[in-house]
Amino acid sequence: MIKPGRTQTLTIAEKNNSGYFLEDQTGDRAFLSKIFANDDTEIGDEIDVFVYQDDHTLKATTETPLAEIGEFAVMECIQTLPTGAFMDWGIIKDLFIPYKQQKGKIVEQKRYLVYIYIDEATGLITGTTKFKRNPQYDITPFEYGNKVDLIMMNESELGWNVVINKEYIGLLYFSDVYKKLYPLSEEKGFIKAIREDGKIDVTLQLDGFENIDEFRQKILDYLDENFGLMYLSDKSSPEEIKKELEMSKKNFKKAIGGLYRDKVIEIQQDKIKLV
Structure with missing residues (x-):
């Protein structure tokens, strides 16, 4: 089954003047405009694409989105309407954030940290600026010392809340900060600890000979x-x-x-x- 909001490998099943119909092994289809394919693309070829929704129709692109389902990214607002805001997703399609999913009023041309998910009521890929800070995790892929990508979220009483590798939220204590930091800035860091309560601590520098x-x-x-x-x-x-x-x-x-x-x-x- 084709998974909207994710990058996947699909097979070209049909071709017309506008583009290509791609299929997965179950026969599900998504349409790829010819502007995203090479001239020598033929039926039967496999192609890596990101699948999105356009009025409940599945479409594909070879562009790389800023984030996929279950990930965070910093996005700029392109347009605001009474019903919500459209964010630059890095692809031909903008990401919609309903008004009720905005933590604060979103303003055009400003940047925000956005989480992407599938809305259960509509079945559509949706963005939100409302998310839990410093959550607990049952399972994580990290070990002490792993190098990670960080997005600065906001300051708390203990330090900075951060997004780790686009998917997890952790905490950077003030005692581990050695430079000026800004909301939405991107930094390199390291896993400092996975606590017993499932929360993740990070640091900008490891105290050791590794670096x-x-x-x-x-x-x-x-x-x-x-x-x-x-x-x-x-x-x-x-x-x-x-x-x-x-x-x-x-x-x-x-x-x-x-x-x-x-x-x-x-x-x-x-x-x-x-x-």
């Missing part, structure tokens, strides 16, 4: 840009290090320790120098 080369290079780049001098040392406060280098003091000390052992830098009482 020490990245921190070493950041220090060397800073020294190169500042005439070989850095007015920080292992005696500097975590706040000073965070402000200048956007890293934890623990990672800073490990990085400069390695650079010192390699005789790349000198560590003095109040500064660091390139050798």
Whole structure:
């Protein structure tokens, strides 16, 4: 059965002047406009497409949407109506968010975090800006240290609520923030913990040797840009290090320790120098 709102491989079953009818193994069909196919596309060929709905008709595109069913994405509002808002989905079809699914009034040309789902009442692919913050999960695909993509949601009492790999919501504690963050910005992060209650904690930096080369290079780049001098040392406060280098003091000390052992830098009482 063809699954609307998802990318899938379908077979070209029929061709006309406007495009191609694609089928899955059950015989379900979706229409692909000829503008999305190569001139040498023939009946029997398999093609990877994203399937969407257009007035309850299944259509396909080779474009890549910003998100699929069960995923989050940042989208810009294209048009607002009394019944809802149309968002730029990254494909030929815009995504509709009904008025009742808007957490606050959506304004044209502004960007919002949107979750995509199938509305049970209408059976249509729908967007919403209403979702539970920091939910609990029974099963997740993550382990400690996994590198993940993050979307900043909003600040809470403990830190930032974040979207993880488009599908999960987690928490980034303020103590793990080493740079200025903004709502809807995208960052790289790491899984810090999967708690017993099923909630997910993330961090922007792992405290360990896994990423020490990245921190070493950041220090060397800073020294190169500042005439070989850095007015920080292992005696500097975590706040000073965070402000200048956007890293934890623990990672800073490990990085400069390695650079010192390699005789790349000198560590003095109040500064660091390139050798």
